[in-house]
Amino acid sequence: MAIIQWFPGHMAKALRQVKENLKAVDVVLELVDARLPESSRNPQLEELLQDKLSIIVLTKMDLADPKATKEWIEYYESMGQPAVAVNSNAGNLKIIEKKIKEVLQDKLEARKQKGILNTKMRAMCIGIPNVGKSTLLNRLVKKNVAQTGNKPGVTKSQQWLKAGKELQLLDTPGILWPKFEDPLVGKKLALTGAIKDTLYNKDDVALYAIEHFVHHNKEALKERYRLSEEQVDDTSVEVLLSITKNMGFKDDYDRASERLIFEIRKSKLGRYTLDDVPKDPTEV
Ligand SMILES: Nc1nc2c(ncn2[C@@H]2O[C@H](COP(=O)(O)OP(=O)(O)O)[C@@H](O)[C@H]2O)c(=O)[nH]1
Ligand SMILES: [Mg+2]
Structure with missing residues (x-):
């Protein structure tokens, strides 16, 4: 990143x-x-x-x-x-x-x-x-x-x-400007369009997005990009490769990453929240 x-x-x-x-x-x-x-x-x-x-x-x-x-x-x-x-x-x-x-x-x-x-x-x-x-x-x-x-x-x-x-x-x-020492915060801001497109690596942000959707809304990812259960359960990099292929972009992962990010911003994969509420430490 x-x-x-x-x-x-x-x-x-x-x-x-x-x-x-x-x-x-x-x-x-x-x-x-x-x-x-x-x-x-x-x-x-x-x-x-x-x-x-x-x-x-x-x-x-x-x-x-x-x-x-x-x-x-x-x-x-x-x-x-x-x-x-x-x-x-x-x-x-x-x-x-x-x-x-x-x-x-x-x-x-x-x-x-x-x-x-x-x-x-x-x-x-x-x-x-x-x-x-x-x-x-x-x-x-x-x-x-x-x-x-x-x-x-x-x-x-x-x-x-x-x-x-x-x-x-x-x-x-x-x-105010966002302050992020944490790269994860940077990826979240990039994915939602809060920071300039030139300030991050598209594939890093796309891989983060894939991870998020695999954990939180796997069905949306599978449906939109016509992925099988097996494909979506692979590593994030492999999932990105499958998505790229299904988008018809051959091995242009950069272009696929850009498209994926754009579509997520447009809520094409549904509504989502990237930040989790902090867990109550007394409950752990
Ligand atoms: N979907 C949605 N879009 C919003 C909402 N509020 C603002 N936007 C959009 O977010 C973008 C930035 O809004 P803007 O008011 O210019 O942000 P500012 O930079 O904080 O002044 C614009 O495209 C708005 O239409 C909202 O509540 N829902
Ligand atoms: Mg303004």
């Missing part, structure tokens, strides 16, 4: 910007991809958010395994970390405002007691590129104000966007 590293200077700058913006908000919406909730978090954030109320928003729940998403929400909530899951392209986002209200209840009450009349709730979205910050922001303010796409936007002067009567959102989402 090629070493995937972000230029540390970029990361430090992004963190600094997020830190600066944090002061202006009551609560942080930390967006993570429901297919890889832990791997799509920036671990440096924990320190930054220490004294800040935050809600983990699992985006793209329509692509993730529903059972795993439920487990992740329960896991975070059991740790005292509020969490919700959404599909920002469709479905109801009321759950977010409801959660914000719940989290800020005491704070808003205290403000009222002090006679502060402005009890608007101020929030900001943060998360790694492609996690769905702009899409969510647009939905929440019901207008196309934030540019969606794969490139981080240019920071203009900051504005507050109205999202309903009581909620205000900072217009510029905080962009």
Whole structure:
């Protein structure tokens, strides 16, 4: 696996910007991809958010395994970390405002007691590129104000966007870079399209994907690529060779890997979650 590293200077700058913006908000919406909730978090954030109320928003729940998403929400909530899951392209986002209200209840009450009349709730979205910050922001303010796409936007002067009567959102989402010393995290990010296609070896990512599906959804792999039980039970490398052949790509494993990755991103092998909820050590 090629070493995937972000230029540390970029990361430090992004963190600094997020830190600066944090002061202006009551609560942080930390967006993570429901297919890889832990791997799509920036671990440096924990320190930054220490004294800040935050809600983990699992985006793209329509692509993730529903059972795993439920487990992740329960896991975070059991740790005292509020969490919700959404599909920002469709479905109801009321759950977010409801959660914000719940989290800020005491704070808003205290403000009222002090006679502060402005009890608007101020929030900001943060998360790694492609996690769905702009899409969510647009939905929440019901207008196309934030540019969606794969490139981080240019920071203009900051504005507050109205999202309903009581909620205000900072217009510029905080962009964080994923940090991964662990190559497995890199492969997961690559497979779901969170990092640039030029930053990893396609066959490494494809082999990881094959391993995941053999363990979690063998039937989908067998069906889509017309593999026999015997073929799918072989080593991951052999499975990739069989898939390449069945795709009609002869021995062009690179091309087959690319196609496999693309199809998994498009959910052609169904919904999936790559991160498992940590096991309770007391249960082992
Ligand atoms: N299926 C699905 N796709 C989403 C969701 N949220 C965002 N996306 C897609 O993910 C891609 C990146 O979204 P964007 O909002 O630009 O991410 P940003 O870089 O964090 O601002 C776009 O193609 C979106 O359409 C979601 O909840 N479900
Ligand atoms: Mg964006």
